[in-house]
Amino acid sequence: MKKVLVAGATGGIGYALVNELTARGIEVIAFARGEQKLTALFNDNHLVTIFPGDALVKEDMMEAAEGAEILFHAVSFPYQNWLAQHPLCIENMLAAAQAHSAKIVLADNIYAYGFQDQHVKESSAKNPQTKKGKIRLEMEKRLLSSDIDVIIAHMPDLYGPLAVNTILFETIKGAAQNKNAIYVGNKQKRREFLYTIDGAKAIIELALKDKAYNQNWNIPSAHPISGIEIESLLRGEQYRKKIMSVSAGMIALLGIFNPFIREMKEMMYLTEKPVILNGEKYEAEVGPVPRTPYKEGIRRTLEWTKEYLAEKTNK
Numbered sequence: 001m002k003k004v005l006v007a008g009a010t011g012g013i014g015y016a017l018v019n020e021l022t023a024r025g026i027e028v029i030a031f032a033r034g035e036q037k038l039t040a041l042f043n044d045n046h047l048v049t050i051f052p053g054d055a056l057v058k059e060d061m062m063e064a065a066e067g068a069e070i071l072f073h074a075v076s077f078p079y080q081n082w083l084a085q086h087p088l089c090i091e092n093m094l095a096a097a098q099a100h101s102a103k104i105v106l107a108d109n110i111y112a113y114g115f116q117d118q119h120v121k122e123s124s125a126k127n128p129q130t131k132k133g134k135i136r137l138e139m140e141k142r143l144l145s146s147d148i149d150v151i152i153a154h155m156p157d158l159y160g161p162l163a164v165n166t167i168l169f170e171t172i173k174g175a176a177q178n179k180n181a182i183y184v185g186n187k188q189k190r191r192e193f194l195y196t197i198d199g200a201k202a203i204i205e206l207a208l209k210d211k212a213y214n215q216n217w218n219i220p221s222a223h224p225i226s227g228i229e230i231e232s233l234l235r236g237e238q239y240r241k242k243i244m245s246v247s248a249g250m251i252a253l254l255g256i257f258n259p260f261i262r263e264m265k266e267m268m269y270l271t272e273k274p275v276i277l278n279g280e281k282y283e284a285e286v287g288p289v290p291r292t293p294y295k296e297g298i299r300r301t302l303e304w305t306k307e308y309l310a311e312k313t314n315k
Contacts, residue, residue: 001208003027005068005102007055007075007093010037012163013107013155014074016200022047024204031055031064056085058092065096070207073106076165079263082135090139094146103149105207107199110154110275111267112137119278122154122216130266140216149213153203156221156277157270160196160297161304168193169305171230172298175239176305184246184264185271187227192276194221195297198290205286212286220277222291233298248272 004021008014009030018041021028028048030038035052042048053060055075065071071093077085097104113120114128128134143150159168167184174181185191202219206212231243248268279289 001026001069003029003067004070004072004207005029005031005051005065006072007031007061007064008073010034010041010162011074011076012158012160012166012196013199013203014072015041015162016160016196017072017074017107017203018042018045018048020197020200020204029064029068031061055089055092058095061092061096062099065100065102068100068102070103070105071097072203072207073104079132082132086135086139087142090142094143094148097148103151103207103213104143105151105203106139106143106153107203108136108140108152108154110156110270110277111135112140113154113275115269115273116275119276120218121278122218122281130269132263132266144214151203151206151213152216153199153206153219154216154277155199155219156192156194156275158196158199159193160301161308163196163301164308168230171227171234171243172301172305173309174241174243175234175237176302176309178239178241180242180244182246183227183230183243184251185227185268186247187231187243187245189271189274190224190226191271191274192221192224193230193294194219195292195301198222198292198297201290202282202286206282209286217282217286218277218279219282220279220289222294222297224274224276225294230294230298233295234302236295237299237302 006014006017009018010032018028018030022045029051030042030048031051033054038050051064053064075089111133112126112128114133128137140152158166171181171183251265282289
C-alpha cells in the first residue's frame with residue numbers, strides 16, 4: 001500500500017486515518033468538502049495531497065481517487081439526510097474504485113446489527129429495526145455484492161480529536177468549557193466508546209491484509225464503560241461541574257425544532273440496551289485490537305477540545 005484516498009478526511013475517524021497512514025509512510029489523498037479545513041489540518045504533512053471535493057459528485061470522487069490503491073470511506077452526513085446521501089456516496093465510491101482498480105474500506109458503525117442480546121460477533125444475524133440501521137445494512141450489502149474488494153469495519157460510538165459529531169463529545173465539551181455537561185443515556189449502563197486513533201490503527205491493519213477483504217470485522221473498544229466511570233475520569237482532570245443524563249424522552253422534547261436531535265431519538269435504544277462488539281475474530285486473524293485506556297484517551301480528547309474551542313472563540 002503506497003497511496004490511498006481518505007474520503008471524509010476532516011472528520012474524527014478520517015483525520016485519525018490520515019495521520020496513522022502517513023505515520024507509516026503511506027501517501028494519502030485527503031478528500032473532503034472544506035478546502036480551508038483540509039489545509040489547516042494537513043498542509044504541513046508532505047505525504048498528504050489535499051483534494052477538496054464533494055463525495056456526492058461522481059466526477060469529484062473519480063478525480064480524487066486517481067492513483068489510489070485503497071479508498072477509505074469515512075464520510076458522514078447529517079442523520080436527516082442519510083436516505084438520500086449515503087447510497088449515492090456508495091455508488092460514487094464504487095464507480096471510482098472500478099475506474100481505478102482500487103479496493104474500498106468502509107469505516108462503519110454498529111447500527112446494522114439492530115437489537116442484540118449478547119456480545120455481537122460478525123456472524124450474528126443482522127435485523128435492524130431502525131431506519132438508520134436499515135440504511136447502513138443496505139450500504140454494506142451493496143458493497144459486498146459488487147465486484148470490488150471491500151472491508152466492512154464495524155465500530156462503536158467514537159471519541160477523539162475532531163470527533164465532534166458524537167455522543168460523548170457533548171460530555172467532553174462541557175468539561176472543556178468548565179460548564180455543566182450532558183451525558184446522553186443512562187449513566188449506569190456500560191457501553192462502548194472507541195478512541196478514534198485505535199479505530200484507525202485497527203482499520204489500517206485490516207486494509208494491509210489481502211485475506212481481510214470481502215468480510216465484516218468488529219473493532220471493539222478498550223472495554224465497556226459506564227457514564228459514572230467517565231464522570232470519575234473527568235473529575236480526575238479537575239472537572240467539578242454537574243453532568244446531567246439525557247433520556248429518550250428529553251431527546252424527544254429537544255428535537256421538536258432540531259432535526260438532528262429528532263433523528264437521534266431513534267438510536268437511543270443503544271443507550272439502554274448497548275451493542276457490545278466481540279473482537280475475537282480480529283484478534284485471531286489480525287492481532288491484538290488497539291486499546292488505549294479510557295483515562296488516557298479522554299485526557300487527550302479533553303486537551304484537544306480545549307484547544308479546539310479556544311480557536312473557535314478567537315476566530
